Amino acid sequence: MVTVGELYTNLKSMLRLMNIEEYSFEAKLIFEKAFESELPRILMNRESAVPENILKDIQDMTEKRRNGLPVQYIVGEWEFYGYPFKVGKGVLIPRQDTETLVDYVLEICRRNNITSPKIIDLCSGTGCIAITLKKEIPDSEVYALELSENALEYLEYNKKLNNADIKIIKADVLEDDSRKNLPVFDIIVSNPPYLTKQDMQELQKEVQAEPESALYAGEDGLYFYKKITPLWKKSLKNGGMIVYEIGINQHDSVSDILKSYNFEKVEFIKDTAGIIRVVSAVKEEEL
Structure with missing residues (x-):
């Protein structure tokens, strides 16, 4: 089992190791896309277990980012x-x-x-x-x-x-x-x-x-x-x-x-x- 807080910390670390300059911001975008909610609200439940479907979505998005796909394409919307x-x-x-x-x-x-x-x-x-x-x-x-x-x-x-x-x-x-x-x-x-x-x-x-x-x-x-x-x-x-x-x-x-x-x-x-x-x-x- 992985908790919400652990996953968020791990995601930031993975993105940082990919030499992504704005790794914290991109982690936020990926998290919000997967959970369909805003980050502060998500992290209110940081000790909760991450549902399997959301964990898989985040793993898939992280792999796409590792392969060079822009985060904008991954989340599908940009301001x-x-x-x-x-x-x-x-x-x-x-x-x-x-x-x-x-x-x-x-x-x-x-x-x-x-x-x-x-x-x-x-x-x-x-x-x-x-x-x-x-x-x-x-x-x-x-x-x-x-x-x-x-x-x-x-x-x-x-x-x-x-x-x-x-x-x-x-x-x-x-x-x-x-x-x-x-x-x-x-x-x-x-x-x-x-x-x-x-x-x-x-x-x-x-x-x-x-x-x-x-x-x-x-x-x-x-x-x-x-x-x-x-x-x-x-x-x-x-x-x-x-x-x-x-x-x-x-x-x-x-x-x-x-x-x-x-x-x-x-x-x-x-x-x-x-x-x-x-x-x-x-x-x-x-x-």
Whole structure:
């Protein structure tokens, strides 16, 4: 027999031996998933025996973690901007870095008293950006464009999970036809693939479990910025804004791409770690 307290201590030790930096946090997530309750409530019964089915679930989840599966995929849900998002194999896990992009768009809308913008999220994945913007700007009209069948399943689920009235479009962001029958937008946002060839060779084991199509962007990591910028500029209103999430040290290159297509007022926005994580620019007024 193993008690709840013993199992929790053992789980933390096992995760620590796997060199998992946030082993205590991950142990909490695994425990809460298995017991379907919050950790403090679970540990109120620390001397109780762990039911066999729960013990097996925790052993199975621990083994998956040992094999490099991200804890987000194991527990099946992750929080972004305070909202829940279902995640799993085949879709990129929402990251705190991306909240920088959302913060910036919300600030721009507040600063300019924009209450009902038309926004499109390109390469939407789980829909974390599109859904969050719709929830935070209720009168906005938000579109989420995604090509991957796997990602679209999560996107549809997360739309319902968060009761977000967004319009989902299955289309290739790199094809001109994808813009057909769409309105002109006030704001285009995108967290496209941006990892370089070298980045892909140096990925952590956990990140290797995420879909390569959501990560890799050619030798220099700039492929999608080079393609999206001229193509989707046509769907942006004069004076409208494009906002990209970028990789580390890509800001100058992405700025050059934007300027080469006559975008103006390029801004760099840092994340909570002080790294430039977002680049924005405004479409020039065309006569």
